[in-house]
Amino acid sequence: MGLLDKPPPLLPFKQGAFTSRLRSEQVTTKIGIALAVCIAVCFLTGLWSHYQQHPLDWLTIPTAPVWLYRLSQGLHVATGIAAIPLLLLKLWAVYPRLFEWPPIKSASHAIERVFIAVLVAAMIFQLTTGLINISQWYPWTFPFTQTHFAMSFVILGALFIHLAVKAPKILAALQVGRSTSSEPNSPDFASEPNTETAAEAGLVTDIATGTDSDIDSNSARTSLSRRNFFIAAGASVGAVTITTVGQSVTPLEPIAAFAPRAPTTGPQGLPVNRTAVAAKITPTLVGSDYRLVVDGPSPLSLSIDDLQTMSQIDVDLPIACVEGWSANARWQGIRLADLLDQAGIDPEATIQVSSLETNGNYRTSVVAANFARDPLTVMALRVNDEELSLDHGYPIRLVAPNRPGVLQTKWINRIEVLA
Numbered sequence: 001m002g003l004l005d006k007p008p009p010l011l012p013f014k015q016g017a018f019t020s021r022l023r024s025e026q027v028t029t030k031i032g033i034a035l036a037v038c039i040a041v042c043f044l045t046g047l048w049s050h051y052q053q054h055p056l057d058w059l060t061i062p063t064a065p066v067w068l069y070r071l072s073q074g075l076h077v078a079t080g081i082a083a084i085p086l087l088l089l090k091l092w093a094v095y096p097r098l099f100e101w102p103p104i105k106s107a108s109h110a111i112e113r114v115f116i117a118v119l120v121a122a123m124i125f126q127l128t129t130g131l132i133n134i135s136q137w138y139p140w141t142f143p144f145t146q147t148h149f150a151m152s153f154v155i156l157g158a159l160f161i162h163l164a165v166k167a168p169k170i171l172a173a174l175q176v177g178r179s180t181s182s183e184p185n186s187p188d189f190a191s192e193p194n195t196e197t198a199a200e201a202g203l204v205t206d207i208a209t210g211t212d213s214d215i216d217s218n219s220a221r222t223s224l225s226r227r228n229f230f231i232a233a234g235a236s237v238g239a240v241t242i243t244t245v246g247q248s249v250t251p252l253e254p255i256a257a258f259a260p261r262a263p264t265t266g267p268q269g270l271p272v273n274r275t276a277v278a279a280k281i282t283p284t285l286v287g288s289d290y291r292l293v294v295d296g297p298s299p300l301s302l303s304i305d306d307l308q309t310m311s312q313i314d315v316d317l318p319i320a321c322v323e324g325w326s327a328n329a330r331w332q333g334i335r336l337a338d339l340l341d342q343a344g345i346d347p348e349a350t351i352q353v354s355s356l357e358t359n360g361n362y363r364t365s366v367v368a369a370n371f372a373r374d375p376l377t378v379m380a381l382r383v384n385d386e387e388l389s390l391d392h393g394y395p396i397r398l399v400a401p402n403r404p405g406v407l408q409t410k411w412i413n414r415i416e417v418l419a
């Protein structure tokens with residue numbers, strides 16, 4: 001034990017090593033709450049995205065509203081990005097505690113610290129890999145989606161324990177905020193003997209109005225800079241959001257300086273995720289020998305000319321990529337339900353579409369019956385009144401409402417019943 005009696009003679013362990021008066025339970029709590037809200041939204045939208053791609057038997061994903069996945073994935077990426085400055089601010093607010101002495105006070109304190117270490121490590125992992133992923137860069141060998149999914153539960157568990165342990169402190173910090181903010185001029189406040197408490201709350205008001213005349217200027221200054229701290233924190237979160245969210249909120253695209261993708265940039269005014277070259281789709285594969293096979297009780301084998309002479313629909317639907325960009329377009333082509341009817345396929349059947357790609361994670365996708373039969377689900381031949389470019393899935397691709405981009409399969413050559 002002797003070793004632990006005294007802190008090491010190093011600066012961060014010395015009394016008063018950390019001098020910023022901005023650190024307080026209120027700052028820690030408020031930043032923590034903002035971070036927790038972002039994490040909660042990010043977690044729920046992440047789950048939603050996961051179950052859209054890996055459906056549960058008991059959960060029917062609705063086909064409407066058509067923009068639901070676009071909204072949910074936009075929120076997922078935006079809250080994940082906003083969580084980065086919030087996490088940094090939160091770590092700044094609490095890191096002096098790394099140098100607390102003694103480092104371990106009891107078994108429960110040790111366990112609490114281990115959970116915090118797990119939580120911080122998992123969050124740093126999740127936010128950095130997520131950020132790298134939206135840049136379409138996969139510099140690792142582990143499977144990203146599975147790892148990202150599993151890690152979210154590590155965060156959930158560790159966060160739950162952290163919040164439970166800290167609940168009394170959080171409630172106390174919120175209490176100070178509430179009692180002074182709701183009644184700033186209450187006798188309680190006016191006669192507050194400990195001006196630190198009022199300043200702590202960051203709510204000692206306007207020095208200029210003189211309402212805080214009975215509070216010494218020192219703590220008033222502290223509270224003012226604390227307010228500035230929150231303004232700066234809000235501004236940094238706002239800045240990263242506004243300069244990236246344009247990749248899914250199209251009107252903000254011009255100011256999306258730091259967004260990895262621009263939703264209107266690419267052939268035919270749309271980004272391309274996997275190019276024809278990357279997918280090894282050659283012009284010969286989509287030449288005169290190309291056929292779309294619909295395998296059903298009355299099977300169809302359709303050439304590009306056949307497809308072009310069938311009755312066409314025109315729908316306005318988004319492509320919403322899991323990597324965070326999304327854009328609307330007008331798609332023209334054959335209603336999938338019409339093709340399935342012609343092939344005599346059961347309206348209740350789950351469908352699989354396959355592409356000319358021979359490998360690649362997204363070369364096939366499953367279309368649940370409600371999506372396959374939705375009147376908006378189109379086997380598109382054209383986008384924005386132009387024949388699809390090879391990169392966008394020529395000769396034919398699927399576009400369905402409220403569906404993750406990864407499932408909007410391009411270069412389709414086969415449709416069959418799955419179940």
Ligand SMILES: Nc1nc2c(c(=O)[nH]1)N[C@H]1C(S)=C(S)[C@@H](COP(=O)(O)O)O[C@H]1N2
Nearest residue numbers: 271272273274321355362392405406409410
């Ligand atoms: N066959 C096939 N279709 C595919 C993909 C793919 O890799 N292979 N990528 C998907 C992904 S991840 C997205 S976001 C959309 C994007 O469509 P776009 O490239 O036309 O913009 O195509 C989807 N269709």
Ligand SMILES: [Mo]
Nearest residue numbers: 321322405406
């Ligand atoms: Mo995607």
